[in-house]
Amino acid sequence: MKWATMQQSGYAWLRALAYAGIGLVVGIGLGLYLGWVAWPAEFTNANPSVLQTNHRRDYVLMIADAYAVDGDVAAAQQRVASLGEDGQEFLMATLLDMILRGEQEGDTRRLARLADDLGLYSPAMEPYLTPPEPAS
Amino acid sequence: MRRRRQRALWPRNRHTDDAATSSGRVSAAGWVLLGLVLGLAAGLWYAWMVEPVVFVEVSPARFNERYQAEYIFLVSQSYAANGNWPQTEQRLAALDDSAIGQTVANLLERYVREQEPAAVIRNLAMVARQLGVETQAVALFAPTPLHGNTATPTAILTVLPTPTPMPTASPTLTAIATVSPTPTPLPTSIPTAVVSPTAQPNYRLLSQERLCLTDAPAPRIEIVTQDALLNPLPGVEVLVSWNGGADRFFTGFKPAEGPSYGDFTMSQDVSYTVALAEGSEAVSGLRIEPCDNGLDGGWRLTFQNLRLRITATPEGEE
Numbered sequence: 038m039k040w041a042t043m044q045q046s047g048y049a050w051l052r053a054l055a056y057a058g059i060g061l062v063v064g065i066g067l068g069l070y071l072g073w074v075a076w077p078a079e080f081t082n083a084n085p086s087v088l089q090t091n092h093r094r095d096y097v098l099m100i101a102d103a104y105a106v107d108g109d110v111a112a113a114q115q116r117v118a119s120l121g122e123d124g125q126e127f128l129m130a131t132l133l134d135m136i137l138r139g140e141q142e143g144d145t146r147r148l149a150r151l152a153d154d155l156g157l158y159s160p161a162m163e164p165y166l167t168p169p170e171p172a173s
Numbered sequence: 174m175r176r177r178r179q180r181a182l183w184p185r186n187r188h189t190d191d192a193a194t195s196s197g198r199v200s201a202a203g204w205v206l207l208g209l210v211l212g213l214a215a216g217l218w219y220a221w222m223v224e225p226v227v228f229v230e231v232s233p234a235r236f237n238e239r240y241q242a243e244y245i246f247l248v249s250q251s252y253a254a255n256g257n258w259p260q261t262e263q264r265l266a267a268l269d270d271s272a273i274g275q276t277v278a279n280l281l282e283r284y285v286r287e288q289e290p291a292a293v294i295r296n297l298a299m300v301a302r303q304l305g306v307e308t309q310a311v312a313l314f315a316p317t318p319l320h321g322n323t324a325t326p327t328a329i330l331t332v333l334p335t336p337t338p339m340p341t342a343s344p345t346l347t348a349i350a351t352v353s354p355t356p357t358p359l360p361t362s363i364p365t366a367v368v369s370p371t372a373q374p375n376y377r378l379l380s381q382e383r384l385c386l387t388d389a390p391a392p393r394i395e396i397v398t399q400d401a402l403l404n405p406l407p408g409v410e411v412l413v414s415w416n417g418g419a420d421r422f423f424t425g426f427k428p429a430e431g432p433s434y435g436d437f438t439m440s441q442d443v444s445y446t447v448a449l450a451e452g453s454e455a456v457s458g459l460r461i462e463p464c465d466n467g468l469d470g471g472w473r474l475t476f477q478n479l480r481l482r483i484t485a486t487p488e489g490e491e
Contacts, residue, residue, distance in 0.1 A: 053204045060208020067209075068216015077226035083235035087228050092267060096233075096247070099264070103250035106296070116243075143255060 086121030093120065097131050098144055101151040110154050117155065129157050136161045234269035241268065245280055246297065253296040258303060265304075274304040281310050288421065291410040291450055298408075313425040314408040316432075376409075376453035376476040384471040385464035392461045392471035393436045394447060398424045400478045405433035409476070410450035415443045421450065439471055449476055 072078070085096050097120070104113040117124040132152055135145045142165075149165035152158075220226075228235065233244050245265070252261040265273050281301050284294050291314075298314035376398070384395060398409040407425030414420075424435035439445065439461050446457040453476055464470040 053200060056201050056204035057208035060205035060210075061212040061215075062208075063205075064209040064212020064214075065216040065219075066212070068213040068218075069220050070216075071213075072217045072220020073226050077228075078221045082237045083228060083231045084237070084240055087231050087235075089230045089232060092232055095264060095267075096244075099244075099247035099251040102254035103247050105254045106250045107290075107292070116247075119240075119243075147254065 085116075085119045086124075088120075093127065094131050096120065097128050098148060101144070101148040104151045104154070105147045113151055114155060117151075125155065125157060128152055128155075129159060133159060133161055136165070232269070233264075233267045236268075241276075242280055242283075244268065245277060245300075246293070249297040249300045250293075252300055252303075253292075261300065261303070265300075274301070274306045277301045277304055278306045278308050278311070281306075281308070281314075285310050285423075291408065291423070295408060312407075313423065316407060374452040374454055375480055376449045376451065376478055378454055378456060379475040379477040380473075381456065381475075382473045383462070383464070384473045385466060385468065386470075387466065387468065392439045392469040394439060394445060394459055394471055395430075395434065395436045395473040396424055396447065397431065397473070397475045398433045398435075398449070398478070399475065401480060403477065405431060406478055407432045409433070409435075411435055411437075412448050412450050413437050414446045441469075447474060 085093065088096060097117075100113055100116045103116075104110070117128055120127055128148070129152060132145070132148045135141075135148065146165045149162045152162060153166055233241070236244060245268075248261055248264045251264070252258070265277075268276075270276050277297065278301055281294065281297050284297060294310075295314045298311050301308070301311045302315040379399065384393070394413065396411050398406045398411075400406040407423075409424045410421055411424060412419065412421045420437070422435050422437065424433050427434050427436065430436075437445075437447075439459075441461055443460070444457070445459040446455050447459060448455040456474055459472050461469045461471065
């Protein structure tokens with residue numbers, strides 16, 4: 038009879054733990070949803086390295102434009118570095134992409150100048166490093 | 174005996190059953206709630222502290238304050254380089270700032286206070302003006318075009334070797350209300366500006382006159398800056414240096430004296446050298462000298478820009 042009592046009491050606790058477990062699982066799920074999706078941390082503290090590709094590309098072009106205006110290679114280098122560890126690779130990829138697509142020559146020239154002054158090289162850059170021929 | 178034992182056991186059984194019922198039925202919601210609260214706390218702790226979200230596909234609107242300022246600076250420099258206003262607008266729109274004009278105006282004021290290079294200030298002022306901002310700094314550094322042309326940055330510069338003074342009436346610029354204090358050569362303010370000689374100066378000294386005033390509180394060096402066509406040219410950075418010190422200021426902050434005027438109060442027995450930051454010959458040996466009326470006199474220097482500004486066609490509008 039004592040055994041039966043203990044067994045009944047044990048079942049009651051197991052049931053309670055099961056309820057608590059269900060609550061725990063639902064709570065964890067809810068917590069992760071809120072923490073990762075609804076109210077994620079670091080939402081407004083972004084830097085250029087996490088920009089969307091199109092915005093990142095635009096940012097590189099602006100760095101090249103600023104360099105064309107002020108000629109400050111150290112500042113330009115720092116800005117390219119702010120794009121992340123692959124900043125220089127991204128700059129070159131953007132430049133080659135622009136060359137292959139034949140995009141705005143002015144933009145391409147400024148970007149090529151920046152790449153060259155940062156010590157980056159590609160044979161495709163060369164036509165854009167020489168001054169444009171005056172129209173006859 | 175058996176009966177008695179059974180009776181004795183019965184209350185205990187009933188009590189245990191009550192407890193089980195109580196923990197199993199009455200507290201069920203409590204147990205679930207307890208688990209929920211603990212789980213929620215654990216989930217948030219993990220999501221915020223252990224493995225926070227790192228966004229990798231954001232727009233400039235998510236930049237922190239520092240990079241927002243950097244972004245606006247780059248937009249203004251880019252606009253100065255290519256003159257493409259639609260593209261500039263699109264870039265600024267990426268900041269998702271409903272008061273972008275005010276944000277740019279605030280940054281412009283910060284640049285003026287921090288004495289950023291004049292070209293940087295001008296480029297930003299140009300963007301601010303295009304956004305419709307009307308502040309003192311914009312009026313100084315990006316005055317409205319005189320000939321009703323649409324505002325585009327000057328991209329092509331032509332050197333005029335010998336500009337000829339033309340006695341035409343200069344159009345007046347917008348009057349500015351506030352007056353900034355006269356910079357005085359205090360030993361505590363040691364700026365870093367250094368006059369660098371340039372092979373082809375952007376300005377030439379048009380005239381140097383003795384300044385003998387009866388109503389002036391102290392002798393001063395007055396600077397007037399003009400463009401190639403002798404129109405007033407405000408917002409030009411002036412560098413003043415003397416033995417053991419230096420200072421700088423911009424023309425145009427005393428609109429009552431003219432839109433391109435600036436001055437500097439002189440001290441006794443100090444020899445000053447004046448040059449323009451954008452490149453001019455350095456005028457040295459400027460000292461307080463007695464005038465014919467017996468009062469101390471200063472100097473008035475007029476500089477003329479040697480470059481004629483031609484408005485470029487924006488690339489994006491070709």
